Every structure is written in structure tokens, then in C-alpha cells.
Amino acid sequence: MTRNLTLMIIVTVVLGVVAAQAEWKMVVHGEDSREEFNLAEVDSVTFYNPPPMVTVPAGIFIMGDGVATCGVDQREVTLTRDFHLGQHEVMNQEYLEAVQWAYDHGYVTATATSVRDNLDGSTEELLDLEDADCEIAFSGGTFSLRESPSSWAQSAYPGGYDPSDHPVKEVTWYGAARYCDWLSLQAGLPRAYEHNGDWSCNDGDPYGAAGYRLPTDAEWEYAAQWDDERIYPWGDEVPDCSRANFYYHGYCVGWTSPVSSYPDAPQVLGLSDMAGNVWEWCNDWEVCGLGTIPVTDPTGPGSGISRVLRGGSWGLGDSPRCALRMDYNPPVDSTNEIGFRAARTTNP
Known part of the structure; x- marks a missing residue:
């Protein structure tokens, strides 16, 4: 790779x-x-070189499949703008370089145990360095990578592994949104997110944001099932350990795998890990039942308790369908099963 x-x-x-x-x-x-x-x-x-992205054309699709958790409701969704989506989940190396840049510019504060926001009066935790599952460390003003000493990682890779191309983990929703803003600042683009209040994306219009951001709930599913209403990102074939890193009659890996370790799916878009590896933060506040009324450029609820997670993870025991949605993770949560990928509207 x-x-x-x-x-x-x-x-x-x-x-x-x-x-x-x-x-x-x-x-x-x-x-x-x-x-x-x-x-x-x-x-x-x-x-600067942002993470590789692919273009997803605007279009119409049916969101939900009648079966998946929090994807039972089915509704027609129209997305009116093309958008770019990260080809793979953000890697540890990519996040490390971005957070080092942010630290050097005073946009974050850091200790050996935590990275916190330092913009717009926010002090939200972005990355939990104290957790043994985190593969990024900080000391003396410098961030570095490490193998996770956790029993999960050591059991999955008893001979050791290179954490650089594994997806970043122990990152909160705030840390994912903040990463997108760092990319925008590096590129000279307007920041998409407010860093106080409800952390609104472009005043509630993520599709109109000029900078980098997290994909909306609808954009994520639309890209995952592109463009034939497939059940899984690779098609309708039953998932197994050759298609994704998840729990299939036992752990396929038992920890994350390097990004793009599995065949791109959907292949026509060249996206990787849309099923398994780590759950991915999306922009929207979460509500499990989406209803059946057709919508255009949906943004989700105006407020909530949890943010949407998509795609399943290495520890998921459920089938990683395109319509699968997680509905109980507040934005302050960070675990060894949650990461993200960035997005950006092509012509906001």
C-alpha cells in the first residue's frame, strides 16, 4: 500500500x-x-498533502434497508451536491501529523494523558492518550506513535505491528471534527465547525461548508451502497473475514487492520473499510427512526445526545450492512472501535 x-x-x-x-x-x-x-x-x-479522497456524485437513493439496526425505516433521499469522501479511515500517522501541526500553532493543548481543544474557548477532549488502546503518545512537545500495549493488540499481533497505517482510535467526535478543521486551516479554507455551543457545522448547513468536515449520515450510507442499493459495500454476498475486519464466528483479527487491507468496496468508487475495522463518526446528531418521508440534503436532528456512528468495527458481532447505524455514543466517547474519515463538498 x-x-x-x-x-x-x-x-x-x-x-x-x-x-x-x-x-x-x-x-x-x-x-x-x-x-x-x-x-x-x-x-x-x-x-500540504491531505488524505486521499474520492468523488461521490450527487444522486437519489433509498436510505435504510428494512432490516439493519436503526436502518429499518426506508425513505428516498436526494443529495444535490457531489462530495469528496476519504478513501480510507484516517490513519494514526495522518492524525499525528495534523495534531502536531495544531499543537505547534497553539490550536490544541496536550499532556501525556490527553489532547484538548484550544480554539473558540473550547477545552473539549479530542484524543484520549491515557487509554492503553491509543496508538499516539505525547512527550516534550512531540507526538509519536506506539504499538498499543493492550491485550487486544498484543494478542492480535504477537510479533508486533506498525501502527502508522492503522486507523486512529480513542478519538472523540470533537477530535474528528477538529481534525477536519485543521485540514481546512492548512488549506486556507474556512473552518466548518464552531467550537462552542453545539459545534454546529457551517451554521447547520454541512452541505454548504467550504472546508473539510465529517460526512453526513445520508452521505455515508449513499457512498457505502453506491450505486445499486447493495446490502453491503461489496454487494449482496454474505460477509466473511475475506471481505471485512469484524466478528464472524469469532474475531477476524481481534484488533484493527491497516487501512485498505481488504478489497475496495464499493470498488467503482475505490473506498476502503466502509464495513468493519472501526466505527466512523458522522456529522449528524443521532435518532434511530428516520421516518419514511422523502427528504433532500438531510442534516439530522438539530440537537441530541449521541452522534451517528457508521460501518461497524473489528469487534462488531452484527452483520455490517450499509444501512447499519449506531445510536448511543455521545460525542465525548472514545474507544478502540471508533475512528472516522473526512469529507468535503465538491462545489459548496
Whole structure:
């Protein structure tokens, strides 16, 4: 697997000839844009590489399958905007590099036991470093990776393992939303989330957010079943340990597996781990019964107690159907079975 790492290179312009040649220009070309700068006025240039994402076209689908937990209700959902979705669950290495950047910029505080928010007056816990299941550590101003000393991890990988490409875990919903905002800040985009009150995403309109964010409940299921109302991300075939990391007559692995260890599903989109490995935080507040009335660009309840979790996990004993939804995890929760992937509206 090719590992995608966040790359940040600061280039300082110190050459006297540049300062003397004020007419020198720097032209930055984007896919549909062109920006020009006076080179003598450029103090630094920051390059960054966000996690790989795939484009999911807008469309209409039936949300719910009549069987899955909290997916019994079936309703027609129209999504009017294309969106980008993380090709895989956010890896430990990706989260480490982002949180180190955030710490260096004063956006978080950290101790050996916890990472907490430090923006908009928020002090919410983002990452529980104290739990033995966490594979990120902090000491002396620097974050690092470690193998989990937990009995789960050691039993699953008695010969040791590289935690860098395993999905980040022990991350709260706040820590997932915050990661999305770090990506936005690095890219010069508006932050999607308020970090106080109810942590609203773009004033309650996540589809209109310009920055990175968590996928909505509807977007997640729409991508997982793309585009034929399949029961599972790979199709309608019964799940087993060759298709996903979950509990199938016993643990398939007994801990997380490196992201993209299983065939991409849905393959046409190139998404990995939409079933199993870790549950994934979504943007919406949770309600189990969604009703049957057709909706367009649904955002979920305006408030609640728990945030939606999707996709199942390595410890899930239920069948990881596309319509499966978890309904009892408050945003402060963090466990060894919860992670996330980022999203972004293509043309907000």
C-alpha cells in the first residue's frame, strides 16, 4: 500500500536578488484557477498533502434497508451536491501529523494523558492518550506513535505491528471534527465547525461548508451502497473475514487492520473499510427512526445526545450492512472501535 503522508515544507525567500527584482512573479495554477503573486512579497510557502479522497456524485437513493439496526425505516433521499469522501479511515500517522501541526500553532493543548481543544474557548477532549488502546503518545512537545500495549493488540499481533497505517482510535467526535478543521486551516479554507455551543457545522448547513468536515449520515450510507442499493459495500454476498475486519464466528483479527487491507468496496468508487475495522463518526446528531418521508440534503436532528456512528468495527458481532447505524455514543466517547474519515463538498 502506498502511504500518503501530510507534507509540510516551509520555504523562506531570503535571496537578495529576489528582493531587488520586485517584478518577479509566482504563478500558482489550480484545476480551475490561476493566482499570481509578487515574489518579493512572499514570506513563505506551505505545501500540504491531505488524505486521499474520492468523488461521490450527487444522486437519489433509498436510505435504510428494512432490516439493519436503526436502518429499518426506508425513505428516498436526494443529495444535490457531489462530495469528496476519504478513501480510507484516517490513519494514526495522518492524525499525528495534523495534531502536531495544531499543537505547534497553539490550536490544541496536550499532556501525556490527553489532547484538548484550544480554539473558540473550547477545552473539549479530542484524543484520549491515557487509554492503553491509543496508538499516539505525547512527550516534550512531540507526538509519536506506539504499538498499543493492550491485550487486544498484543494478542492480535504477537510479533508486533506498525501502527502508522492503522486507523486512529480513542478519538472523540470533537477530535474528528477538529481534525477536519485543521485540514481546512492548512488549506486556507474556512473552518466548518464552531467550537462552542453545539459545534454546529457551517451554521447547520454541512452541505454548504467550504472546508473539510465529517460526512453526513445520508452521505455515508449513499457512498457505502453506491450505486445499486447493495446490502453491503461489496454487494449482496454474505460477509466473511475475506471481505471485512469484524466478528464472524469469532474475531477476524481481534484488533484493527491497516487501512485498505481488504478489497475496495464499493470498488467503482475505490473506498476502503466502509464495513468493519472501526466505527466512523458522522456529522449528524443521532435518532434511530428516520421516518419514511422523502427528504433532500438531510442534516439530522438539530440537537441530541449521541452522534451517528457508521460501518461497524473489528469487534462488531452484527452483520455490517450499509444501512447499519449506531445510536448511543455521545460525542465525548472514545474507544478502540471508533475512528472516522473526512469529507468535503465538491462545489459548496
